[in-house]
Amino acid sequence: MTRAGGDAIVVSDIRKSYGDLKAVDGVSFTVREGEFFGILGPNGAGKTTTLEIIEGLREADSGSVSLLGESPWPRKVSLLPRIGVQLQASAFFEKLTAHEQLETFASLYGVSTKVVDEMLEIVGLGDKAKTREDKLSGGQRQRLSIACALVHDPDVVFLDEPTAALDPQARRNLWDVLRAIQERGKTIVYTTHYLDEAEILCDRVAIMDHGTILAMDTPNALVRGLDAPTRIMLERGALQVEQVRGFVGVDDVTEDEQQLVITTRKPAPVLGALAERGNLDGLQVRTATLEDVFLDLTGREYRA
Template structure:
């Protein structure tokens, strides 16, 4: 995808190698103003390097980047107040409380001290304002890190795997923070290897592997274009496999010790037939997900 004039971020055919390893190999995409854009991929896919080039932290070997209409490299000091960056490894000032961390980061941009409490409210940490960062939980530290990236009210925010290593509850709490950031009109560019998360949060996603973009679209469009079968799962003893195979619209039937799974691209008549036979007890319907899209593109299991 080539450059577009009104985009918050344009990445055009960038390349980056580390010795013989080609980390990024011709990546292009554009991010619209106010969009939540995800870069998905397993470790080693090239997503962090791509993000660092977009932020202006690295110079690409080839290609170009336009960030808010300007080049971020060489280091563009004029862009710094307009962008927020949260890296994989959060770095805080030692022995400072959560409030003091934000006040210190804010002072670098001339932000008033009272902005700190507003940011703690945003990320749900007001009650931890006087707690040192090394006494916060992993999820709380991640939320504080995001608050530090936002304290100067940037136009675009870069987040590199912000939910990595968090427990499910902390991940969901952080989802609410990310939704609130987007609701405030901010552009968000983030990387993750959590496909379920990207499917819920992102307006569009780019799936990367081996330094290349394999697919780019909305999550719903990527799933729809996959044309994958719907899987109807029944209790093992609830319906005979032979009868299931005889139903109109059934592509395949698989069995294990506890369940019977019907694969179909015509779920409506299959479900209607099962209802007529009173076989809906314990029934589950599983449609395709972004994980199915990834597996189809790469032909192997997703690497974490």
């Protein structure tokens, strides 16, 4: 849930080009304190470059960024203790255990060993404290990387595709960690190309492609604005196509070898008619998602 407060980040018309490639092309947005803000888009959309400019890792060609009231470029030593950064590619010290890895990062900020133990528990690695980093699973390494970004208790946390390459179970375990981070009052800026998890986790999202923001709002508002139909799926043979066409609220009916698909913008009467006929077993209802919003905005297939 978004918390009341001022703007933690203000991005104004930033641009970054590499030769003829416009990696970031006039991006503007704000992130409120305590907000979980997602930057969504396919690979090559400009998400990581945008994040690196905000973090002060890369200089914009033009435009401005205010991070906690300061410009992050040139690099500000005063900002470093207040931000946590988890990059796409994490590098750890060789032959160190999870606890030793985190303790090394913590020592850079003068953080006590007690905090290290607490952080390992928060990310679900308390029982892996004595396990070497190279013996951890992919999901556990990602959680350790996030712990390293959080160990000094920063005000703003940047996470660049933290669930990339994780299996479904590891992704969902990490969602719990991210929710716990926000519950501690942190501002989270998060990039991903997984639209389903952004719809669940984020207070607001910006959808990017070709270096520009195509749309920005809460996930629910973006989906509502699409005005997309609802699709109701039944097992084939449950009802005849012509029979379903007569239901109130049905816009279209199609059938393939496996299922019958009803398209409607008034699902309530259609579902009521199906319930009266006892056809709810195995029924599936699909409403619009952020992926549908993306397809509507770009007019082409979403690239993972």
